[in-house]
Amino acid sequence: MNPVEDEALLYQVATMYYQRHLTQGQIGEQLHFTRWKVGRLLAEARHAGIVRIEVVHPRTRMHHLEERLTDTFGLRDAVVVARSPSENEEDLRARVAEAGADYLARLRPSPRLLGVSWGRTLDQLARALTPGWAHGVHVVQINGGLSRSRRPSSAQDMASRIAHQGQGTVTVLPAPAIVEQETTRQILEEDGAVAEVLAHASAADTALFSPGGIGSDSVLVDSGYLDAGDLQRLAAAGAVGDVAGRFIDAAGRIVDPELDARTLGIPLDDLRRRPVSVAVVSGAAKHAVCAAVVTSGLCNTLVTDDHTAFHLLNPGPREER
Numbered sequence: 001m002n003p004v005e006d007e008a009l010l011y012q013v014a015t016m017y018y019q020r021h022l023t024q025g026q027i028g029e030q031l032h033f034t035r036w037k038v039g040r041l042l043a044e045a046r047h048a049g050i051v052r053i054e055v056v057h058p059r060t061r062m063h064h065l066e067e068r069l070t071d072t073f074g075l076r077d078a079v080v081v082a083r084s085p086s087e088n089e090e091d092l093r094a095r096v097a098e099a100g101a102d103y104l105a106r107l108r109p110s111p112r113l114l115g116v117s118w119g120r121t122l123d124q125l126a127r128a129l130t131p132g133w134a135h136g137v138h139v140v141q142i143n144g145g146l147s148r149s150r151r152p153s154s155a156q157d158m159a160s161r162i163a164h165q166g167q168g169t170v171t172v173l174p175a176p177a178i179v180e181q182e183t184t185r186q187i188l189e190e191d192g193a194v195a196e197v198l199a200h201a202s203a204a205d206t207a208l209f210s211p212g213g214i215g216s217d218s219v220l221v222d223s224g225y226l227d228a229g230d231l232q233r234l235a236a237a238g239a240v241g242d243v244a245g246r247f248i249d250a251a252g253r254i255v256d257p258e259l260d261a262r263t264l265g266i267p268l269d270d271l272r273r274r275p276v277s278v279a280v281v282s283g284a285a286k287h288a289v290c291a292a293v294v295t296s297g298l299c300n301t302l303v304t305d306d307h308t309a310f311h312l313l314n315p316g317p318r319e320e321r
Contacts, residue, residue, distance in 0.1 A: 143265025241289025252296020
């Protein structure tokens with residue numbers, strides 16, 4: 001067996017064990033090897049550098065990935081936390097949200113006018129903030145958040161919690177994220193109270209949001225704005241997810257102008273112009289929308305997990321582990 005064949009076999013065995021999570025016995029049965037030989041091949045794969053194993057504390061930040069992200073994408077800053085092998089998507093989202101809360105509290109200068117979107121991740125971030133994380137912050141919603149379903153929206157509670165924990169004030173946007181007619185959105189935006197909120201949101205020195213995926217568990221589906229059929233149609237049109245209720249493609253462009261014309265909130269270009277624009281995102285379901293957000297300049301600061309960071313730095317069918 002030549003060296004190239006050796007490497008191919010080592011890679012195959014390592015992939016079966018570390019990525020497909022087969023046991024050494026199962027691998028031996030498929031490849032007609034003894035368990036002893038499979039163990040030896042795995043040891044050789046580690047020795048050859050095909051497999052790299054790191055032992056990290058669950059709250060450890062992965063600074064080498066943070067540096068690569070900032071250098072590669074020209075980000076202002078990045079926070080990357082290590083994912084535990086036993087961690088599910090919900091646990092990961094909670095821990096990335098905690099990292100986002102910690103980052104927000106350490107941000108200097110501290111936000112004075114903070115524009116926030118809403119959703120599950122930011123709700124968990126708000127709950128992770130400690131009292132006194134800021135002193136006198138003014139929080140303002142950047143998009144509508146009233147629920148159209150029976151499930152109550154957490155948008156206003158979330159914004160209020162962030163402001164309360166930061167010893168500040170809150171301005172909510174008491175309007176839906178998506179309305180049925182473009183004329184309805186125009187009328188709402190012409191209302192003095194709504195116009196004032198949107199003006200504040202567009203002037204925020206710091207923006208905080210979590211992009212949404214294109215899956216059926218989208219918070220916009222839960223809130224009654226869209227259904228699974230709408231998401232299928234948007235995906236077919238090239239959508240990879242949404243930012244503050246606005247659906248974008250892989251290049252960060254709006255995919256459905258008609259739907260966007262019925263969406264209430266600041267334009268995406270306003271996010272691109274914020275001095276600090278923080279995206280908090282985790283999980284494989286959001287890899288595509290995270291890539292779109294980062295490469296199109298919708299955020300200049302990213303808080304995420306190491307698997308998502310690897311995906312951004314090594315796009316393709318196989319992710320580095």
